[in-house]
Structure formats: structure tokens, C-alpha cells
Amino acid sequence: MSGVVAVIDYGMGNLHSVASALAHVGADEVLVTHDAELIRQADRVVFPGVGAIRDCMAEIRWLKCDQLLTDALVAQHKPVLAICVGMQALMSHSQENGGVACLDIVPGEVRYFGNPLVDADGERLKVPHMGWNEVRQVMDHPLWRGIPDMTRFYFVHSYYVDAVQRDLLAGAVQYGVSADAALARDNLFAVQFHPEKSHTAGLQLLRNFLEWNGQC
Amino acid sequence: MGLAKRIIPCLDVENGRVVKGVNFVDIRDAGDPVEIAIRYNEQGADEITFLDITASHEGRDTTVHTVEKIAEEVFIPLTVGGGIRTVEDIRTMLNAGADKVSINTAAIHNPELVRESAERFGSQCIVVAIDAKRVDDVDGSPRWEIFTHGGRKPTGIDAVGWAVRMAQLGAGEILLTSMDRDGTKNGFELGVTRAITDAVEIPVIASGGVGNLDHLVEGITIGGADAVLAASIFHFGEYTVPQAKAYMAERGIEVRL
Numbered sequence: 333m334s335g336v337v338a339v340i341d342y343g344m345g346n347l348h349s350v351a352s353a354l355a356h357v358g359a360d361e362v363l364v365t366h367d368a369e370l371i372r373q374a375d376r377v378v379f380p381g382v383g384a385i386r387d388c389m390a391e392i393r394w395l396k397c398d399q400l401l402t403d404a405l406v407a408q409h410k411p412v413l414a415i416c417v418g419m420q421a422l423m424s425h426s427q428e429n430g431g432v433a434c435l436d437i438v439p440g441e442v443r444y445f446g447n448p449l450v451d452a453d454g455e456r457l458k459v460p461h462m463g464w465n466e467v468r469q470v471m472d473h474p475l476w477r478g479i480p481d482m483t484r485f486y487f488v489h490s491y492y493v494d495a496v497q498r499d500l501l502a503g504a505v506q507y508g509v510s511a512d513a514a515l516a517r518d519n520l521f522a523v524q525f526h527p528e529k530s531h532t533a534g535l536q537l538l539r540n541f542l543e544w545n546g547q548c
Numbered sequence: 549m550g551l552a553k554r555i556i557p558c559l560d561v562e563n564g565r566v567v568k569g570v571n572f573v574d575i576r577d578a579g580d581p582v583e584i585a586i587r588y589n590e591q592g593a594d595e596i597t598f599l600d601i602t603a604s605h606e607g608r609d610t611t612v613h614t615v616e617k618i619a620e621e622v623f624i625p626l627t628v629g630g631g632i633r634t635v636e637d638i639r640t641m642l643n644a645g646a647d648k649v650s651i652n653t654a655a656i657h658n659p660e661l662v663r664e665s666a667e668r669f670g671s672q673c674i675v676v677a678i679d680a681k682r683v684d685d686v687d688g689s690p691r692w693e694i695f696t697h698g699g700r701k702p703t704g705i706d707a708v709g710w711a712v713r714m715a716q717l718g719a720g721e722i723l724l725t726s727m728d729r730d731g732t733k734n735g736f737e738l739g740v741t742r743a744i745t746d747a748v749e750i751p752v753i754a755s756g757g758v759g760n761l762d763h764l765v766e767g768i769t770i771g772g773a774d775a776v777l778a779a780s781i782f783h784f785g786e787y788t789v790p791q792a793k794a795y796m797a798e799r800g801i802e803v804r805l
Binding site: 349356384447448457459463464466484529534 | 551552553554589592620623625643668672673721750775804
């Protein structure tokens with residue numbers, strides 16, 4: 333039983349895909365909401381995000397989603413899945429939009445991929461990092477269950493996460509630099525890629541999230 | 549190993565029906581875009597592009613409904629293009645479940661739409677479609693110009709310079725269609741593909757003219773494209789997406805198998 337999954341809606345666009353993917357893999361109930369009471373009562377929380385970090389952070393603070401997130405993570409100890417800009421917002425600081433302070437829930441920096449960006453053979457790489465790339469599973473984790481190592485997930489981002497505590501790294505992706513593709517800490521799992529757009533592997537990860545008790 | 553080159557089947561849709569015809573074996577309704585999108589998703593397509601060629605306003609409500617239904621069933625990225633003119637049009641399609649929206653003629657009439665929508669929704673969901681036609685200079689050196697109205701109306705705008713400007717305004721990706729090649733099955737116009745991929749930092753999707761699997765390979769190896777889009781070779785069952793990927797992989801192109 334997944335129970336109720338709250339997808340935190342802070343007004344930054346399309347959360348339809350996340351919600352319908354969760355419903356597709358068997359979530360009992362999915363609420364797309366920023367209502368504090370509904371999020372508090374939910375059994376699991378998804379913290380998504382698209383768009384530019386400055387606008388995201390402004391909305392997150394305006395709607396007091398930072399407090400809701402901290403409550404879910406620490407006080408209530410519920411399973412929380414952060415996706416894409418949601419993951420970036422958890423970090424200390426982002427270089428996007430000339431530098432933006434983030435939630436500092438997970439210490440680390442969100443860095444620009446750089447221009448020019450080149451691979452190991454000196455080939456130029458496009459930014460944004462857009463498409464299907466291989467994720468190296470750095471730690472065993474319930475959310476990787478049934479997903480082979482080096483499976484491709486769908487990414488689309490120009491800035492990448494570089495967490496301070498390297499023992500939190502759950503998955504890494506190589507794109508000119510080694511970027512943090514997934515971080516895990518207690519009841520929090522954060523991914524840079526879009527599981528809701530990553531076909532069978534992404535749906536498996538979401539299914540795993542619905543079954544996860546929040547323990548590593 | 550690293551980022552895979554993408555293969556993107558394209559559906560041309562009018563009033564909620566796929567118009568160029570799709571010829572899968574054991575498909576119940578060859579005109580239903582939802583059923584066809586599901587089929588490409590199952591085949592392992594990397595994304596799906598949905599090109600709305602509906603003229604009427606009433607028809608566009610059907611399009612929104614179709615996009616909603618596809619988004620409920622297909623869990624790979626979905627791009628919707630055709631008839632996108634305003635920020636409100638973009639919002640409607642994103643809310644319906646599109647991941648990216650492709651802007652074509654409207655960007656020519658109003659380039660600020662690209663900046664405004666990229667700022668509002670993020671560059672990752674703004675694709676600028678460029679329809680280019682070869683118009684060589686008097687000295688014979690190659691040049692490509694943007695044409696509208698299905699390749700009939702010249703704009704005088706240089707395609708390569710335009711791509712650079714669109715990237716500067718915040719486009720996240722370029723969908724480049726050669727109007728000389730579209731529908732010919734003679735392969736991509738590789739000159740303009742290479743010129744644009746070299747000129748911009750954002751990914752480029754090559755489109756127009758695919759007739760066989762070598763064309764897909766050339767789009768990437770010679771044209772330098774990050775993704776290749778095709779319609780008819782997949783629709784009529786000449787090739788499946790897995791066949792195309794296997795063929796490309798054999799030739800050293802990294803694909804998602």
C-alpha cells in the first residue's frame with residue numbers, strides 16, 4: 333500500500349506527468365497540492381521542479397514549502413523523493429540566475445556544466461545535457477531495486493548537483509564532468525533525471541518509491 | 549559511453565487523427581494518435597513529437613484532449629508543435645502533459661515569444677522549429693534561408709544566424725527541417741545540419757527526408773545532430789525503432805537499446 337502521495341505544487345508548471353506516472357505504477361491516491369494540511373497528512377511526498385531556480389525558490393519560500401519539506405523529512409520522517417530542480421533546490425546554493433541561495437537541506441553546490449564542455453576524447457558536448465544517459469549506481473538502495481546498473485534515464489538540465497558529503501551519492505552520471513545523478517540520505521532520495529519520463533526504468537524507480545519504508 | 553543519440557518518431561495530427569497514415573501490423577485504428585504513440589513507446593522510441601496541423605480553433609481543443617490522453621499512457625518525453633502562437637498556447641500544451649513545445653512561425657513574427665516563454669517555463673521545454681531551404685549565394689557558396697507556409701514563402705532570414713539568435717533568446721533545442729528534402733526520402737540536407745550543429749551550443753534534431761537507416765546514421769555522423777526525427781519510415785513499418793537503433797549501434801553510434 334503506497335497510501336497517499338503528495339506532489340508538492342509550487343506553481344512551476346507541469347506536474348501532470350509525475351502525477352500520472354505515480355498513478356500508473358499503482359499509487360493509492362496522488363494529490364498535486366501546496367496545501368500544508370494535505371501534505372502533512374500524506375504518507376509520502378514528491379518534491380518536483382522545472383524551470384529556473386530563482387523563480388522556483390521564490391515560490392517555494394512564498395508558499396512555505398521549505399517548512400513542509402523539513403517537517404516531512406525530519407519531524408515526520410516520511411519517504412521523500414525530489415526530482416530535477418527539486419533536487420537542486422535542496423542544496424546550499426546554485427550558480428544559476430547569477431547565484432541563488434537554496435534550501436541548504438543537503439550541503440552542496442549546483443554548478444553550471446560549463447562552456448565549452450568536452451568529453452574525455454575532447455569532443456564538444458551540448459548544454460543542456462538533454463537525453464538518455466547511463467546512471468552508475470554507487471550504493472545499494474531500495475529505490476534501485478530491479479533496475480540494472482548503468483541503466484539509461486532521461487535528463488534535461490544545464491546545472492548539476494555537487495554534494496559536499498560524497499557518502500550520500502547514490503548514482504553518478506558522466507557528462508564532461510561526473511555529476512550527482514542521485515543522492516540518498518535517510519528517508520530522502522533525490523534524482524536529477526526524470527523518472528516520470530524514463531520509460532520502464534523510471535516507472536520501476538517510482539514503483540520502488542511507493543513501496544519504500546524510508547529506510548536505507 | 550555517455551549520452552545516447554535520440555530517435556524520435558513524429559506524428560502529424562489533424563483534428564485528433566494521424567494524417568500521414570500509419571501502417572502497423574495488428575493496430576486497431578491506424579489513425580488514433582494515442583494508440584500509435586503507445587506503440588512507439590513500447591518499441592523504445594526516445595521521445596515522441598506530435599505535430600498538430602489542425603487549422604480550426606475547435607480542432608485545437610481536440611488536440612489538447614489528445615495530448616492529455618497520450619501523457620497518461622506514455623512515459624517518455626512528448627513534444628507538441630504546430631499552431632503555437634502565444635505564451636497561453638504554450639501553457640495550455642504543458643498543462644495538457646507536453647514536456648516541450650515547438651515554436652515555428654510565431655518565433656519569426658515575434659522572437660520575444662521565445663525569450664518570454666523560456667523565462668516563464670524554462671529553456672528545457674522550448675524547442676524552436678526551423679524550416680530551411682537551400683538558396684546558394686551568387687558565388688555558389690551554400691546558404692540556407694528560412695521559409696514559412698510549408699516551404700512556399702521565403703523570409704530572407706539566414707537559417708544558421710537565426711538558430712544562433714534563438715539559442716541566445718533561450719531556446720533549449722532546435723528542430724531543423726530541410727524543406728528541400730521533406731517527404732523526398734533522399735536523406736537529410738547534411739550541409740545545413742552540420743552548419744547549425746556547429747554554430748549552436750544547444751542540441752539539434754535533424755528532420756526531413758529520411759528514407760532509410762543510413763540516412764539516420766549520416767544525420768548524426770556527418771550532420772552532427774543530437775537526435776533524428778522521422779515519420780514515414782516508421783509509420784509504414786519499413787523499419788521499427790529497434791531495427792533503427794540496432795543499425796546505428798552497429799555503426800558505432802551510442803543509442804539507448
